[in-house]
Amino acid sequence: MIAPAEPTAADRRQWARYLVEERAEGAVYARLAARRKGEEREILLSLADAERRHEQHWLDLLGGEPERLPRAGLRSRMLGWMAGRFGSIFVLALAQSAEARSPYDAEQYATPAMRADEKVHHEVVRGLAARGRRRLSGSFRAAVFGANDGLVSNLALVLGIGATGAGAGFVLFSGIAGLLAGALSMGAGEFVSVRSQRELLDATAENNDADAAAADLDIDANELALVYRARGMGEEESLARAQRVVSAAQEGIRREATSPIAIQPDHDIVGGDWSVAISSFLLFASGAIVPVLPWIFGLSGGAAIVLALVLVGIALLATGAMVGILSGGPPLKRALRQLAIGFGAAAITYLLGLLFGVGAV
Structure with a gap:
């Protein structure tokens, strides 16, 4: 192995940046550990200890704590802020992406053990994030689906009606009717679905x-x-x-218990029928009210349409980015995909409204 060249001032500045990043990452894991219990807490504390070992490596090269240190990067500062305020799933999903890009692969002053540690850390964080995703997947899917469905369907409805030239009052009435109809349909559909599944589980118990x-x-x-x-x-x-x-x-001995082997009635898997129905109703309504807000506050015509597009666009970008964060994918790509799908559906109904005109109302 070729020995590293004599360090330069630029090298020392880079070491200082590595130092503050390792310190920031260790603080993130320590803060997450303070919010967890049991095995996950122990794993997070072990990760924090590993980051401290890396931190010590750069301190040794620098000859001790420098008088001045650069600030940690924006991502590290954001993770540190989130770690103390939000659930670990969001932070771990972001940390997974950060750990995937190890800065030490081409760093001559990093040890092979440090490079190996970074790869292991990525897999550990991926595993912890996967645990959180599994716990969250059902409720998160329902929340995103319900809110997004309300956003897109009601935006398409009010834009389609608005494009016909109908008055503001008619557009508002249509939007409220669409909100109630869609929310009731979602709630009723989820109630029937969950109740039927519970009855099926009972029948196969x-x-x-x-x-x-x-x-x-x-x-x-x-x-x-x-x-x-x-x-x-x-x-x-x-x-x-x-x-x-x-x-x-x-022989009169206590019978051996018959252990379930196939399907067993676990109602916790599907949830309660009323709770799922009510949450679906509220989630759809929370999304469907957004495109109606401009007409509720008295706007009409092009101004109302533009504001509705802006409000729904922000909401679609937010839900798409959240899906990206939790899935470990690029948030911007997911946000833009969500926006394109929502606006694409709305554009079709708007064009149909223009085609049919006010005479169709």
């Missing part, structure tokens, strides 16, 4: 009724094994289990 008759079965020739085979066990395993259950029952 396993029970131990077959075990209750185990004492009267023939230990060598009985159909109890078919129960286990129907639940997904192999033939030999099913027969062995059936013989154990029958033998225990006939």
Whole structure:
């Protein structure tokens, strides 16, 4: 291995930047650890310790704490601010992207161990972020879908009606009607969906009724094994289990519990029907009210349309960026995609409104 060249003033300035970045990253993990418990807390504290080791490496090269240090980068400062105020999922999703871009791959003064650490840190942070995404995925999907559906569908509605030349009062009435109709439809649809799924889970729930008759079965020739085979066990395993259950029952020993093997009624997975319906109603309504706001406050014509586009555009960019952050993808790309989809749908209805004109109203 070729020894590093004699350090220059530029090298020392770079070391100082590395130092403040490592210090900032360690502080982020320490703040996140303070908000967690158990295993996740221990993992985050270990990451903070690793960042301190890296920090010490640059301190040793610098010969101690410099009199003046540069500020940490904007990303690091933002992560530090968020770590003390928001849930860890958002911070970890951003930290995952930051860890993916290790500055040490081409840095001659970084040790091989430090380069390896950075790659490991990326995978550790990815794993922690994945845990949070799994916990959040269902509710987050419903929130984004409900709010985004309200934004896009009602924007398309009011723009389409507005393009026909209808009066401001008619556009406002249409927007409120669209809000209520869409929110009620979303709520009713989610209620029926969740209630039906819960009923399906109830219908497929396993029970131990077959075990209750185990004492009267023939230990060598009985159909109890078919129960286990129907639940997904192999033939030999099913027969062995059936013989154990029958033998225990006939000898007066407490029967072996029948463990569910296939589908089991876990209602927590699908949630409560009323809670899901109400949240869907509110989320859709929260999105659908945005494009109607200009008409609610008395605007009309082109001014109302432009303001509606601006308000909905900001909301679509925000939801798209949030999806990007949580998914580990580029927030700007996701935000622009969300904006293009929403405005594309609205543009189609607006053009149709222009085509049909006021006579269609």
